[in-house]
Amino acid sequence: MSGQAYDPNNIFGKILRGEIPCHRIYEDDDTLAFMDVMPQSPGHLLVIPKVPSRNILDADPAVLPKLIPVVQKLAKAAKEAFEADGITVIQFNEPASGQTVYHLHFHVIPRYEGLPLKPHSGQMEDGNVLAANAEKIIGILGN
Numbered sequence: 292m293s294g295q296a297y298d299p300n301n302i303f304g305k306i307l308r309g310e311i312p313c314h315r316i317y318e319d320d321d322t323l324a325f326m327d328v329m330p331q332s333p334g335h336l337l338v339i340p341k342v343p344s345r346n347i348l349d350a351d352p353a354v355l356p357k358l359i360p361v362v363q364k365l366a367k368a369a370k371e372a373f374e375a376d377g378i379t380v381i382q383f384n385e386p387a388s389g390q391t392v393y394h395l396h397f398h399v400i401p402r403y404e405g406l407p408l409k410p411h412s413g414q415m416e417d418g419n420v421l422a423a424n425a426e427k428i429i430g431i432l433g434n
């Protein structure tokens with residue numbers, strides 16, 4: 292495989308190993324979902340596979356079908372929890388595309404008519420706000 296190797300010391304690798312905290316929303320055998328600390332819109336969350344890959348370019352194709360149903364489940368839950376008009380799903384690969392954390396992830400971002408996204412990797416959100424937002428989505432998932 293060409294391209295750069297996976298670095299296990301990336302932030303999401305550390306979250307998966309429990310070395311740094313996250314505001315967890317959902318977890319199963321293959322995936323983890325948690326709040327983005329620099330949300331581009333309230334409710335911005337990330338879905339990652341547990342197995343390591345840098346991005347979609349080096350991912351095991353067998354992993355991808357495990358991720359998309361979780362992305363869909365959380366897109367629906369976030370849309371309802373945040374009374375959004377729509378949901379943007381984004382996935383970046385390599386720096387030229389805007390990727391900044393090198394563990395495969397899908398962004399799930401609630402959207403509102405006429406409201407632009409805040410900057411990518413912009414301002415850090417307050418931890419209490421992230422915790423409350425995670426609870427809103429968890430509440431919908433529990434229904």
Ligand code: 5GP
Nearest residue numbers: 302313326327328329383389390391392412
């Ligand atoms: P990328 O640019 O790689 O697609 O996106 C990485 C995302 O991870 C960004 O939206 C950024 O806000 C988010 N992020 C960066 N560091 C952390 C962190 O320590 N915890 C969480 N939960 N998200 C992070």
